[in-house]
Amino acid sequence: MQRRSFVASTAVFAAGLARLSSAQAADAGVTDTEILLGSSAVLSGPLGSQIKVVHNGAALAFDAANEQGGVGGRKIKLVALDDELKPEKALENYGKLLNDHRVFAFFGCVGSGTTSAAAKLLQQSGAPSVGGYGVGDSARERVAGSAYFVRASNAREAQALVEHLSTIGVSKIAIAHLDNPGGLEAVKLIEAAMATHKQAPTAVVAVKGDGSTSAAAGKALADSHPQAVLMYLAGTVTGEVIKAMYAAGSKPMFYGMSVVSGEVTAKVVPLQAGGLAISQVTPYPWGEVEAVTRDYRRLAERAQVPVGYGSFEGYLNGLVMIEAIKRTGRDLTRARLHATLRALKLRLAGMDIDFSTGATTGSRFIEMVRVTPEGRFVR
Helix, strand or coil: CCHHHHHHHHHHHHHHHHHHHHHCCCCCCECCCEEEEEEEECCCHHHHHHHHHHHHHHHHHHHHHHHCCCECCEEEEEEEEECCCCHHHHHHHHHHHHHCCCCCEEECCECHHHHHHCHHHHHHHCCCEECCECCCHHHHHHCCCCEEECCCCHHHHHHHHHHHHHHCCCCCEEEEEECCHHHHHHHHHHHHHHHCCCCCCCEEEEECCCCCCHHHHHHHHHHCCCCEEEEECCCCHHHHHHHHHHHCCCCCEEEECCCCCHHHHHHHCCCCCCCEEEEECCCCCCCCCCHHHHHHHHHHHHHCCCCCHHHHHHHHHHHHHHHHHHHHCCCCCHHHHHHHHHCCEEEECCEEEECCCCCCECCCCCEEEEECCCCCEEC
């Protein structure tokens, strides 16, 4: 980091703490009629469209609760600020949300470096953070005690994907990853999983989140002649990399960790040959058995939100936040909400969520799902 950037970030953090010290006599963001939540997330550029879908899913849960009079008579409102996946911008956003917007808690924040940047501010404020997205395992540990992640760990995803490929006899595997802290950590997890099978990747290629290196990355991956490409990519970047590989004459099988959006990818590139499979961390959104899943689809169709894994994850995360607030009761404080979350166990749409073990991650659910050329999901 450049010295100027470090000094600026330190100044933002110090200013945030100074303002917090005088503001925390009473918890902000809770009135007789409203609970105010905040989110710092990437909402612009090639990655932003995917996160907006997740937030739209959460809005389905919050709006449905609000239509029924809210939670304990209070309606939930979410304020989201764009951090462009930049840690210094995220730190600034967290400070604004706490001090200017005076949010009670955080919800649906995105990214590893961005989450890590806010660790001290989260701890100092006492504001819980629920339902983070695209946050690596080490970043989750940095905010342990402050944040509660519903989705399964990246380590568990990497192990499941490599085990699946080994089972079907695939050993020549290339890795494509976002050029950020979460992507770099994902590479280490995938390589560790491959090492247990005495394997090593044919290539490891970093891809910028702004999409500027997608074509070159696809060519580099193709040159390694893999049987499969395992991807930690997001937004439209995934489809652009696949498109570049097709253009180079390479048609391997593509496997994505759950940050890969099948819906977005299928719109960018017509999938060919082996297509795309993704390790999903939420149950099948088109299932008919679970009432929660049916309710989600009904609400999504009414609000014209596309049904899919992204919006369903947002919806389930929203339900976790609602349930935690409900169990905390009318006397809602940050400390009491933390206590509720630390003891929280529930089952949603067939997925068990349990924070009572002291873990920062509540679910271990993973299911391999294939994306058809038309963008449909097949289990």
